[in-house]
Amino acid sequence: MKNKKAISKMSKMIIAGQLIIVIGIFSFMYFFVPSLNYPKNNQIIDENTVDFKFRNANVILIDDNKDFSSPREINFNEINVSKIWFEPGTYYWKAVGIVESDLKEFTINSNLGLELDKENKTLKNIGNTILNISMEDGSGLSGLVILDVSVEYGVEVDNKTIYRGEQYE
Secondary structure: OHHHHHHHHHHHHHHHHHHHHHHHHHHHHHHHOOEEEEOOOOEEEOOOEEEOEEEOOOEEEEEOOOOOOOOEEEEHHHHOOOEEEOOOEEEEEEEEOOOEOOOEEEEEOOOOOEEEEOOOOEEEEOOOOOEEEEEEEOOEEEEEEEEOOOOEEEOOOOOOOEEEEEEOO
């Protein structure tokens, strides 16, 4: 009988020990392992800025290749912002705390936009990528301009000139 009580006590102690270990592991994961909330894996973003959301880390690493051969390190303790500007393309990111998070991927879409303001006689790149602008008049190609994002370029406005924009490569 004494032996049965000892086994029962021992079983309870083992179960309690296992429970403490399981709670400890979950607590460690919740409080110390970085969690990446935004951007989600394989997310496609139509803006050039990304507002990173994560927890349990202050530093993120971002690179345009999976092997992180030339990562951009962003320490949010030093810069007081969470929105970061990107050129169109595919990027990989992970957070670094006590341990590193899993790797996630996101893509910044290339949006082309060209606006002709006849009143002010300007062309403006309203997309999120650099444009090659060609100008054609009745005699053919009359010019080529490279126009950066949000930049205006003075033009002659007449009904004969056609302005075309395409992504700068």
